[in-house]
Amino acid sequence: MSVLSTHTQTTASQATAVDLGPAVALSCRECGERFPLSPEFACRSCFGPLVIAYELPDGDPEALRARIEAGPQSIWRYAPLLPVPATVAERPNLNPGCTPLVRADRLAAELGVTGELYVKDDSANPTHSFKDRVVACAVEAARAFGFTTLSCSSTGNLAGAVGAAAARAGLRSCVFIPEGLEQGKVVMAAVYGGEVVAIDGTYDDVNRFCSELIGDPAGEGWGFVNVNLRPYYSEGSKTLAFEICEKLGWRLPDQLVIPIASGSQLTKIDKGLRELVAVGLVEDRPYRIFGAQATGCSPVAQAFRAGYDVVRPVRPDTIAKSLAIGNPADGPYVLDIARRTGGAVEDVSDEQIVDAITLLARTEGIFAETAGGVTLGVTRELIEAGTLDPSLTTVVLNTGDGLKTLDAVAPVAGPTATIPPSLDAFRAAGLG
Amino acid sequence: MSVLSTHTQTTASQATAVDLGPAVALSCRECGERFPLSPEFACRSCFGPLVIAYELPDGDPEALRARIEAGPQSIWRYAPLLPVPATVAERPNLNPGCTPLVRADRLAAELGVTGELYVKDDSANPTHSFKDRVVACAVEAARAFGFTTLSCSSTGNLAGAVGAAAARAGLRSCVFIPEGLEQGKVVMAAVYGGEVVAIDGTYDDVNRFCSELIGDPAGEGWGFVNVNLRPYYSEGSKTLAFEICEKLGWRLPDQLVIPIASGSQLTKIDKGLRELVAVGLVEDRPYRIFGAQATGCSPVAQAFRAGYDVVRPVRPDTIAKSLAIGNPADGPYVLDIARRTGGAVEDVSDEQIVDAITLLARTEGIFAETAGGVTLGVTRELIEAGTLDPSLTTVVLNTGDGLKTLDAVAPVAGPTATIPPSLDAFRAAGLG
Numbered sequence: 001m002s003v004l005s006t007h008t009q010t011t012a013s014q015a016t017a018v019d020l021g022p023a024v025a026l027s028c029r030e031c032g033e034r035f036p037l038s039p040e041f042a043c044r045s046c047f048g049p050l051v052i053a054y055e056l057p058d059g060d061p062e063a064l065r066a067r068i069e070a071g072p073q074s075i076w077r078y079a080p081l082l083p084v085p086a087t088v089a090e091r092p093n094l095n096p097g098c099t100p101l102v103r104a105d106r107l108a109a110e111l112g113v114t115g116e117l118y119v120k121d122d123s124a125n126p127t128h129s130f131k132d133r134v135v136a137c138a139v140e141a142a143r144a145f146g147f148t149t150l151s152c153s154s155t156g157n158l159a160g161a162v163g164a165a166a167a168r169a170g171l172r173s174c175v176f177i178p179e180g181l182e183q184g185k186v187v188m189a190a191v192y193g194g195e196v197v198a199i200d201g202t203y204d205d206v207n208r209f210c211s212e213l214i215g216d217p218a219g220e221g222w223g224f225v226n227v228n229l230r231p232y233y234s235e236g237s238k239t240l241a242f243e244i245c246e247k248l249g250w251r252l253p254d255q256l257v258i259p260i261a262s263g264s265q266l267t268k269i270d271k272g273l274r275e276l277v278a279v280g281l282v283e284d285r286p287y288r289i290f291g292a293q294a295t296g297c298s299p300v301a302q303a304f305r306a307g308y309d310v311v312r313p314v315r316p317d318t319i320a321k322s323l324a325i326g327n328p329a330d331g332p333y334v335l336d337i338a339r340r341t342g343g344a345v346e347d348v349s350d351e352q353i354v355d356a357i358t359l360l361a362r363t364e365g366i367f368a369e370t371a372g373g374v375t376l377g378v379t380r381e382l383i384e385a386g387t388l389d390p391s392l393t394t395v396v397l398n399t400g401d402g403l404k405t406l407d408a409v410a411p412v413a414g415p416t417a418t419i420p421p422s423l424d425a426f427r428a429a430g431l432g
Numbered sequence: 433m434s435v436l437s438t439h440t441q442t443t444a445s446q447a448t449a450v451d452l453g454p455a456v457a458l459s460c461r462e463c464g465e466r467f468p469l470s471p472e473f474a475c476r477s478c479f480g481p482l483v484i485a486y487e488l489p490d491g492d493p494e495a496l497r498a499r500i501e502a503g504p505q506s507i508w509r510y511a512p513l514l515p516v517p518a519t520v521a522e523r524p525n526l527n528p529g530c531t532p533l534v535r536a537d538r539l540a541a542e543l544g545v546t547g548e549l550y551v552k553d554d555s556a557n558p559t560h561s562f563k564d565r566v567v568a569c570a571v572e573a574a575r576a577f578g579f580t581t582l583s584c585s586s587t588g589n590l591a592g593a594v595g596a597a598a599a600r601a602g603l604r605s606c607v608f609i610p611e612g613l614e615q616g617k618v619v620m621a622a623v624y625g626g627e628v629v630a631i632d633g634t635y636d637d638v639n640r641f642c643s644e645l646i647g648d649p650a651g652e653g654w655g656f657v658n659v660n661l662r663p664y665y666s667e668g669s670k671t672l673a674f675e676i677c678e679k680l681g682w683r684l685p686d687q688l689v690i691p692i693a694s695g696s697q698l699t700k701i702d703k704g705l706r707e708l709v710a711v712g713l714v715e716d717r718p719y720r721i722f723g724a725q726a727t728g729c730s731p732v733a734q735a736f737r738a739g740y741d742v743v744r745p746v747r748p749d750t751i752a753k754s755l756a757i758g759n760p761a762d763g764p765y766v767l768d769i770a771r772r773t774g775g776a777v778e779d780v781s782d783e784q785i786v787d788a789i790t791l792l793a794r795t796e797g798i799f800a801e802t803a804g805g806v807t808l809g810v811t812r813e814l815i816e817a818g819t820l821d822p823s824l825t826t827v828v829l830n831t832g833d834g835l836k837t838l839d840a841v842a843p844v845a846g847p848t849a850t851i852p853p854s855l856d857a858f859r860a861a862g863l864g
Contacts, residue, residue: 073505073530094797095532098505100558105524106602124556126532126797128835164797170538174863179850184616187838190845193794197863198847209853216855218864362625365526365558365596403560403835406619413622418611418630421641423648431606431629432650 018144023083026231027053029333037083039145039228049329050231052083061280065250068281073098075133075239081275082239083232084140092168093139096132097239099124101247101395106363111383115254116393120244121366127188128401129322129369130265131161134236138225139165141232147223148172150194151213153206154226155261155322156185157369157400162225163192174222176206181321184404202316204327226262237265241272244395245282252276252287254392257379259371259399260291260300260345261323263330270337289337290388291345292378294318294370298347300331304338305345311335319350319408320370322400344387348377356380357402357409367402375399450576455515458663459485461765469515471577471660481761482663484515493712497682500713505530507565507671513707514671515664516572524600525571528564529671531556533679533827538795543815547686548825552676553798559620560833561754561801562697563593566668570657571597573664579655580604582626583645585638586658587693587754588617589801589832594657595624606654608638613753616836634748636759658694669697673704676827677714684708684719686824689811691803691831692723692732692777693755695762702769721769722820723777724810726750726802730779732763736770737777743767751782751840752802754832776819780809788812789834789841799834807831 018037026035030048041050057064057080064080071077075097076089089095100121108117125132135158142150150166150173152158159175166173173194177186178201190196199206210227213219225233245252252273258266270289276282293301296318299311311331316324328334338345348356353373360366360376368376379396382388402409419425426432450469458467462480473482489496489512496512503509507529508521521527532553540549557564567582567590574582582598582605584590591607598605605626609618610633622628631638642659645651657665677684684705690698702721708714725733728750731743743763748756760766770777780788785805792798792808800808811828814820834841851857858864 092535092537100527103524106600124558126556127799128560128833160799164793164799166797167794168538168797177847183838183842184835186847187842187845188799188835190847191790191793191799191834191841192797193790195848195863196846197858197861198850199853200850201853205853209855209858212855213858216864218855218858358623358625361596361623362599365598365600365624367559367592367596367620367623401560401835402623403616403620403833406615409623410615410619413619415609415618415622415628415630418632421631421633421637423641423644423650426629426641426645426650429629431627432648 019085020083020140020144021079021085022054022056022081023052024055025053026050039141039223041228041230052231052235056081056275056279058279064279065281068246075136075236078239078242081242082137083235084137088140092170093136094126094132094165094168096125096136098243101244102364102366104364107360110359110363111380111390113383113390113394115391118395119360119364119366119398120240120395121398122240123368123398123401127160127164128404129157129161130237130240130399131158132165133239134233135161135165135225137236138223138229138233139169141229142171142223145223147221149174149222151175151210151222151224152226153203153210155203155324156181156189156404157322158226159189159196160185163189163194166194167192176210178203178206182405182407184406188404203325234264234268237268238272238275240397241269242276245273245276250282252282252285253395255288255290255388255394257290257292257375257382257394257396259323259375259397260293260328260334261325263300263328263334266291267330267333267337287341288343289341290343290378290382291334291338292375293345293347294320294323294353294374295347295349297324297326299326300328300334301345301347303331304335309335320353320374322369322371323374344382346378346381348374348381352377354408354412358412366398368398369400369402369405370408371400372398451517452515452572452576453511453517454486454488454513455484456487457485458482471573471655473660473662484663484667488513488707488711490711496711497713500678507568507668510671510674513674514569515667516569520572524602525568526558526564526597526600528557528568529675531675533676534796534798536796539792542791542795543812543822545815545822545826547823550827551792551796551798552672552827552829554829554831555800555833559592559596560836561589561593562669562672562831563590564597565671566665567593567597567657569668570655570661570665571601573661574603574655577655579653581606581654583607583642583654583656584658585635585642587635587756588613588621588836589754590658591621591628592617595621595626598626599624608642610635610638614837614839616838620836635757666696666700669700670704670707672829673701674708677705677708682714684714684717685827687720687722687820687826689722689724689807689826689828691755691807691829692725692760692766693757695732695760695766698723699762699765699769719773720775721773722775722810722814723766723770724807725777725779726752726755726785726806727779727781729756729758731758732760732766733777733779735763736767741767752785752806754801754803755806776814778810778813780806780813784809786840786844790844798830800830801832801834801837802840803832804830
């Protein structure tokens, strides 16, 4: 319990100084008990996960919409709905977000989709994954709580996002990754000059180690973005929901397909959609949320199919390393959302992942990392099974960049031919 | 001469149908002779390079500024100053541009810059290099002239940009690269499903081969973005100038540092700045343009130092492969601009390139490819030599993404340590 008592002290001394905009308290997702804003992540009463409680803008949706639309081209346009100070855009940060929502007509034609099909392409973020969104929010919390070192457990993308965000903000960083990640992710984690510690184990081992470190003097003054700053950090994923609805003309999509690692992103996108309804920015109507996993790490999909409310941990074995979390913290919430909205959770094989990456590349010119392949692969499977309605408006998330998972597609993406620089050789190779 | 006569026929039949917005003709940069808009690149009279002649908006800069500011968040906001139809944003394309102009205070402090220092970060483009800008313009020209295959000679970045743009637009693509490029660039070129032909030779060999292919029946109906579509293509680089000035509050910067491959980008940024003055969007004042090369491929820097007007070709040997053009087509124009504006052309070693990449990463969280390292390395050298004034407003270009040149930094960007998941191991490694 040393963790909790340490944090309680921090809270007591800083409770009045914390300005995180509309965020007013932490609230337990399970029992509802409230606590002052602090770097805590588990309820002191029931150990349930803590979430942010807000005083959201009310009364004048038109004014809020105008304020957002006049805001910066980054997630900070949604500052009134995030746990960040109003002046957030003026501080040095990576300004992620406002990534393209690509109308994917050529992809739709191949998939037999007759409704509107969109790809939300988050590879356009500064370090080319959606993680820049959540880390940007965590940086504001770290600043508010006086942390000088930014840390995380990571499957790769998060390590790069933390390293880059810390560099821009002038913070120290120390990130933890499982050994054996893709070269692109390791180099990107290390190039920003922070410490990168490879752990001999899976992501779940890394995550457990970080939880230990938080309770240890060695971890004092450290903001672990996805552990003790998790309530703040995870709110950043709501901006995906905000951007999708704004780009659709302040309208909810009918169907969303979202990858599942810890499950946090999916639950926060759902939360973001409901908040937009609550503040009157979009009209309420039903939407369905679908979750996507790789077969080699599909504990949530397995639980969904079996009708379970809880998720049995697995040992990951898939090329989709950014989704390789065998014990997903938000698994039960994902199951609840998929069932409540009339969605589903499905998985695809590594071969289907690669097929989907090349399908997206050749139809829309978007080079997704393996996680994007998982999401599109599952989309295809859901359409073929009749689970996803091809006549509705559907948004598929690409959360990362193909340049970080080159090995997955290298066997199918090489030169057609290698020839000397002559027309004769060109013709001899059957190209002319 | 078969090339020119073929193109003349194409022109004659299509001259009236071509709608490329404010572009009204091709004009010879050397002798000034005018020709109808067509897929030609060399003057029929003097063989000088052809450039676009415009009817630019005049009379009401405020109206033009308002129109731009209300436009899309992409290069198409500048459509009134580009050779593209007014409806360009409605067609399927990658919508590049509007990349961040990062205020780089931490970098400035390390470099001893006391004025405003900015990094224009073009790694934020769809395929993570500035090439998306020029290719997007070339696609419009290809459509206007009825080409169905998009092609190019490339040092890597362009091949990916062409592959992706062709996929989005629904065109065929066939790109040519020198053998031995970085894995990231080869995979990215091939993943979009077009043909990728590796040529056993240097980029200059590839370029010569493409010129041959244009005159051959095998190349008929092909739009080589940087050969027969070059006048249209190269105009896309002007958007870097437009975006920089708009983000500075419609103001010219004092100094720009720009990498040199063929030299086209530098000359078009200069052209863009002068066009903004001509249409009244910015006030005229002196600016200085500096060019940056790698020592292993520095023909323009060598000519600049020697006081020559022409450039002697070299055989490239540098890790900055995207700048490895030994016979840069626009070299003489670069020399002219650097001298006319009071700038310079300088070069840095491969070691300095790597140093500059890590400097930019750890101060600003921007992971540049080797070309970005060249530009920042030269910036540092120019400051130390007193050639670049550290008290003025300076913009440094990062034109590409570090994920595509991992090998350059891999030796200096690995894990700090690899340990088992235990606090004891953490401490034993000197980390706790």
